[in-house]
Structure formats: structure tokens, C-alpha cells
Amino acid sequence: MRAPGRKSGREAAPTVAARLSGHVTLETHADGQIVACFDGFSVGLGTFSASAAERAQGLRAGLPLASFASGRNTDKEIDLLVRRLARHGLVEYRLRAAHNDEDRVVIEPQVADYWPQTPRLDDADVIVLSRFAYMRRRGNEMVLESPRAGALFKICDPKIAAAVASLSTPQQIKRLRRQDGFPGIGLLALMVDCQILFKVGAAGDSGLRSSEGDDSLVLWDFHDLLFHARSTEGRHANPLGGFHPYAGVVPPLPAVRPRWPGKKIDLRKFSAAHSRAISPLARLLRERHSTRSFDDRRPITLAELARFLDDTARVRSRWRSKLDLGGDGPMVAYAPRPYPSAGASYELELYLAVDRCDGLARGFYHYDAGAHALVPIGARAQELEALLAGARSAMGAPATPQILITIAARFGRMAWKYSSLAYALVLKDVGVLFQTFYLTAADIGLGGCAIGIVNIDLFAKMTGIAFHVEGPVGQFAIGRGAESEASS
Ligand SMILES: Cc1cc2nc3c(=O)[nH]c(=O)nc-3n(C[C@H](O)[C@H](O)[C@H](O)COP(=O)(O)O)c2cc1C
Structure with missing residues (x-):
């Protein structure tokens, strides 16, 4: 019974x-x-x-x-x-x-x-x-x-x-x-x-x-989803950030790797001649630096922001190609941008949390890279504040960045092609985009700072998109650097 x-x-x-x-x-x-x-x-x-x-x-x-x-x-x-x-x-x-x-x-x-x-x-x-x-x-x-x-x-x-x-x-x-x-x-x-x-x-x-x-979950490998959820903020309760957890346990590794034992070939005499005619790119590379405080009396202008996005992230062309899988493979569309991207995936999207920008209202926007346009997203004021506050704290900065760019990945775009290394490739693309941002900011005379920590749960709430479909993988603060920073 x-x-x-x-x-x-x-x-x-x-x-x-x-x-x-x-x-x-x-x-x-x-x-x-x-x-x-x-x-x-x-x-x-x-x-x-x-x-x-x-x-x-x-x-x-x-x-x-x-x-x-x-x-x-x-x-x-x-x-x-x-x-x-x-x-x-x-x-x-x-x-x-x-x-x-x-x-x-x-x-x-x-x-x-x-x-x-x-x-x-x-x-x-x-x-x-x-x-x-x-x-x-x-x-x-x-x-x-x-x-x-x-x-x-x-x-x-x-x-x-x-x-x-x-x-x-x-x-x-x-x-x-x-x-x-x-x-x-x-x-x-x-x-x-x-x-x-x-x-x-x-x-x-x-x-x-x-x-x-x-359909988006099916594209994820186990280790990729775990890596994403555990190396970002918002979906776990583990300590996260620069806490120096091993200070006192093991000494820090040296800043420069100890030399291999072979006979060294000194390059200094070759590069000395080169430094007399330094190229614009080499100059930008030297000038580039992280800026964490911004001049709020002279915020970045909408024209500067438009130029920054045009130079770094705007779609440059479009093409399609049939995938050769031996049979009747699907057509795949491509939309290249100024930076390189693994497999020409261009899976990265830009979301802008605007605190101060001359000519643009405070708010949360998506950058439509194909149309070169900003589209407002109706996020709640306290969520926008939390996003900006998170960036301020990650930079240990005295004030909120004028604009915080959240780099989000459409994971499926990369994972559809790559097995096992999709998430690693996304992060490599983020690194490429960070440097593109740094150099362009230096070129335009703006200040910027990469931010390694992102809250994937907060972004999901702000956009209504599930964390495994499209989610943040990096952030970058930009604005007009404060005098002391700009001249440093
Ligand atoms: C992947 C990456 C993550 C970073 N994350 C942060 C961060 O969270 N907070 C911060 O203040 N700076 C961050 N930075 C900036 C570095 O601290 C900075 O590049 C480094 O100290 C060298 O200084 P420089 O950029 O002025 O040359 C990051 C840089 C990179 C490339």
C-alpha cells in the first residue's frame, strides 16, 4: 500500500x-x-x-x-x-x-x-x-x-x-x-x-x-560557462578582486623573468637609432596610460564620443561567405570593425553608462555598431548608479567615470564555431579592444582606464538578457582626464 x-x-x-x-x-x-x-x-x-x-x-x-x-x-x-x-x-x-x-x-x-x-x-x-x-x-x-x-x-x-x-x-x-x-x-x-x-x-x-x-545554452561548454560565472561578479559568493590572497604564503614573482642561461644578443644599439625617428604609433603607445579621475567641469563631448566609437568599434564593411562543410553549409555573415577578432566573429557589443557627457543625457545606451548610433535602454536609475559605483570602486577612483563602457559578448557567435576555446577567445578579443580603446583615447586626448571586474548579474537585470546569452566580459572608463592625470 x-x-x-x-x-x-x-x-x-x-x-x-x-x-x-x-x-x-x-x-x-x-x-x-x-x-x-x-x-x-x-x-x-x-x-x-x-x-x-x-x-x-x-x-x-x-x-x-x-x-x-x-x-x-x-x-x-x-x-x-x-x-x-x-x-x-x-x-x-x-x-x-x-x-x-x-x-x-x-x-x-x-x-x-x-x-x-x-x-x-x-x-x-x-x-x-x-x-x-x-x-x-x-x-x-x-x-x-x-x-x-x-x-x-x-x-x-x-x-x-x-x-x-x-x-x-x-x-x-x-x-x-x-x-x-x-x-x-x-x-x-x-x-x-x-x-x-x-x-x-x-x-x-x-x-x-x-x-x-x-538554444543559447546548448552552445556552451561546461568549462567555459563555469569560467565565465566564477571569474566575474554577481553569480557567486567567493572573494573576488585584488585581495593578495597569497601574500605571506609565497613571495611575489619577479617583475621581469630571470634570464635564460644562453649568450645574450644585445638589441639596444639597434633600437637606439630607431628612437630618433619615433613613429606616431610608437608615440601613442608611450603616451597611453590609465586615467582614473576625470575633469567634471569639462566633460567629454558627444562629438568626441562619436569619434571615439567611430575610430574603435564601428562596422567597416559587411560580407557573407558560405561555410564549406563538404555539403550544403550555411551562409555566414561578417561585419568587420577596426580591431582584429578571432574568426572575424566580432561578438563584442558596447553598452554605455553615461554619467556626464556634453550633449548626451545621463543614461544607459547600446552602441549600434552597424548604424553608428546610440540607442537608449530603459535601465532603472539605481542600477545605473550601481554600475557606475562598481567601476568607481574597481578603479579606487575619487569620482564616477564620465562614461563607462561595458563590453558584452554575444557568446553564441563565437561558440557556434569554436569548441573548447570559445570563452578564451572572447577574453583575448577583449584585450585587443582594450588596447584599441587606450590608443584611441590617447590619440583624441581623452583619458581611459580598463576595468577587469564586471557584475554579470547586474547587467542581466539592466538588459533583461540571460547571463549566458549576452553578458559583460570587460569594462572601460573614458572621459576628459583631470589636469593632474592628463599631464602625468
Ligand atoms: C585587463 C586589464 C584589467 C584592468 N583592470 C583594472 C581595474 O579593475 N582597475 C584599475 O584601476 N585599473 C585596471 N587596469 C589598468 C591597469 O592597472 C594599468 O594598465 C596598469 O597599472 C599600467 O598602468 P598604465 O595603464 O597607466 O600604463 C586594467 C588593465 C588591464 C589591461
Whole structure:
């Protein structure tokens, strides 16, 4: 006889408890303000009633999400508090063992708006691991993660790790239930929500790659998507940036490589003669430098911006060519621009966050490289501000750049042709474009600075484009350099 409620999504949802992350403490002030303190920082979370403040102390051990979903006033306050903590990445979610208080699984959010969801799963559903999911050792722990997932799962119960591993082939939930260590339908649903698992259709394991997602996802290799999501900001909670994590562990490598032992051929006497007649290009290469502060009394003009974009990124010609694959290959269109691009892909797009430009309104624009035109995009003011503030902080600059160019890649354009090296080629194209920007800025008399860090989640929100379809891979600030910078 079937146990009551076992058949489907009617099954009780798992008891998921919100718990403060290990490094966070909550302080309640006399006026009811609750402040989260972590790593020498503090974040105000708002003013709460005395009963909510008392209940909030339960977040150290964990409060079941269901326990504050009643709609009562204190519960509403706790719900608000936990959501605010979640937005700052200060909570995790635990599923505990039934027979003791030990963690079975701990869900660590990776994106700011992650909230545990359990989509409906039925016994007849067939599920399989995403080809982007992986399990690995992190210190003494086992973690299950994916660049697509809004959260990672720390697996504390080895039986769950084994059950997840068995999902490398599609399995019907009905069959999974019979296995020792069935993790529970609720946990599976949490993993489906994070796109670590996905439901496959009646076709079973045929066409799994395409059944996982949309047409753009099919173009991604595992390592490329992982590299993109982990080497940018917005979709993971790992430390990121110039933190010098190995200072004190290993010494820095020398600035210039130690010489090979062979007999050296001195080039100085050859280049000395050359330096007397320095070419305009060599001069530009020497003059080029990074500018991080801008003269806001004399912002860049629209005419200068138009010239900058014309010289660096405007489509120069168009041509088409039939792909020779031995049969009836497709026609491929090309639109070359002033800089070189791997496979003539020209997959890079420019998005401009304009703070100050004489003749152009503050806002967010796409550069249409074919038409040599700017097209406004209706991004929210606070998102525009966050984008500009991120650049200011990445440059350690005193003020916002006049214009921040976000270089976004249409990944599929490159990946359609190149296997395994598509993302590496995109980044090489970004380097080529950076230098083109630097030289052109120097030529026009503008200041510029490359920025290595980009927030792919923020860009996805501003454009409404999924992070794996078209997303930022580099940024460049331009404007009129402040006097001290311009003359340095
Ligand atoms: C790929 C790349 C990423 C960079 N990222 C940053 C950055 O995030 N913040 C910053 O202030 N400068 C950044 N820079 C600028 C470098 O710090 C700068 O080029 C370097 O210090 C040499 O100085 P110069 O450009 O004035 O010659 C970046 C440069 C490159 C090429």
C-alpha cells in the first residue's frame, strides 16, 4: 500500500531553516535597530519590535522558513529581516536530519535574490543532473554547485552525495524512491529550482543537451560557462578582486623573468637609432596610460564620443561567405570593425553608462555598431548608479567615470564555431579592444582606464538578457582626464 501523500508534490515540503552565516552576528540597539556585523563591516537591517528582535536570536541555530510564514506581525517582521539578510548574502538555509540536529544539506546562496523554492515534482517525472553541475571537495566538505545555480549545496550526508551521483543518468522519481538514501522529493525540488537537476521529457535521455535549456545554452561548454560565472561578479559568493590572497604564503614573482642561461644578443644599439625617428604609433603607445579621475567641469563631448566609437568599434564593411562543410553549409555573415577578432566573429557589443557627457543625457545606451548610433535602454536609475559605483570602486577612483563602457559578448557567435576555446577567445578579443580603446583615447586626448571586474548579474537585470546569452566580459572608463592625470 502506498503511504499517504507520497505520490507527488502534495508531499510535505522539506523543513528548510534560515540560519545566519557563520561569520555574521546580529546586534540589537536600544531603539530597535538590528545591525548585522561581519568581517569588520556592519549593515543596518531596519528597526524591529522587541519580540522580533528576541525571535531573531533564533537565527543563530536556524528558524524554519515555515515558522514565520503565518502572516502574524512578528512573523512578518522576521520574514522581512531574513529577506534583508539574504539580499546581503548573510544567511544560509539548512535541512537537518530527522533523527538528530545535524545538517544534512546546507544551501549557500550565490546570488543576492536567491530564496529557496520547491517547484512541483511528481513520481512520474524523470530527472537528471545538469551537465553544468559538479561535486567537489571544499576543505573538508563536499559541495554540489553549478554556474547556473543561484545557490550551492553543501552535502553533509554521504547518502545524498551518492543519490545525486546516480542522477548522471535520467531516473524516474518513482524508481529513485526505492533506493536506499532517497534524499526526499523536497530536496530534489530545491535542486531543480537551482537548475542543478532538470526534468526531462518522455524522450528520456535522448537530446539531453538541448532539453536542458534554451538554444543559447546548448552552445556552451561546461568549462567555459563555469569560467565565465566564477571569474566575474554577481553569480557567486567567493572573494573576488585584488585581495593578495597569497601574500605571506609565497613571495611575489619577479617583475621581469630571470634570464635564460644562453649568450645574450644585445638589441639596444639597434633600437637606439630607431628612437630618433619615433613613429606616431610608437608615440601613442608611450603616451597611453590609465586615467582614473576625470575633469567634471569639462566633460567629454558627444562629438568626441562619436569619434571615439567611430575610430574603435564601428562596422567597416559587411560580407557573407558560405561555410564549406563538404555539403550544403550555411551562409555566414561578417561585419568587420577596426580591431582584429578571432574568426572575424566580432561578438563584442558596447553598452554605455553615461554619467556626464556634453550633449548626451545621463543614461544607459547600446552602441549600434552597424548604424553608428546610440540607442537608449530603459535601465532603472539605481542600477545605473550601481554600475557606475562598481567601476568607481574597481578603479579606487575619487569620482564616477564620465562614461563607462561595458563590453558584452554575444557568446553564441563565437561558440557556434569554436569548441573548447570559445570563452578564451572572447577574453583575448577583449584585450585587443582594450588596447584599441587606450590608443584611441590617447590619440583624441581623452583619458581611459580598463576595468577587469564586471557584475554579470547586474547587467542581466539592466538588459533583461540571460547571463549566458549576452553578458559583460570587460569594462572601460573614458572621459576628459583631470589636469593632474592628463599631464602625468
Ligand atoms: C585587463 C586589464 C584589467 C584592468 N583592470 C583594472 C581595474 O579593475 N582597475 C584599475 O584601476 N585599473 C585596471 N587596469 C589598468 C591597469 O592597472 C594599468 O594598465 C596598469 O597599472 C599600467 O598602468 P598604465 O595603464 O597607466 O600604463 C586594467 C588593465 C588591464 C589591461
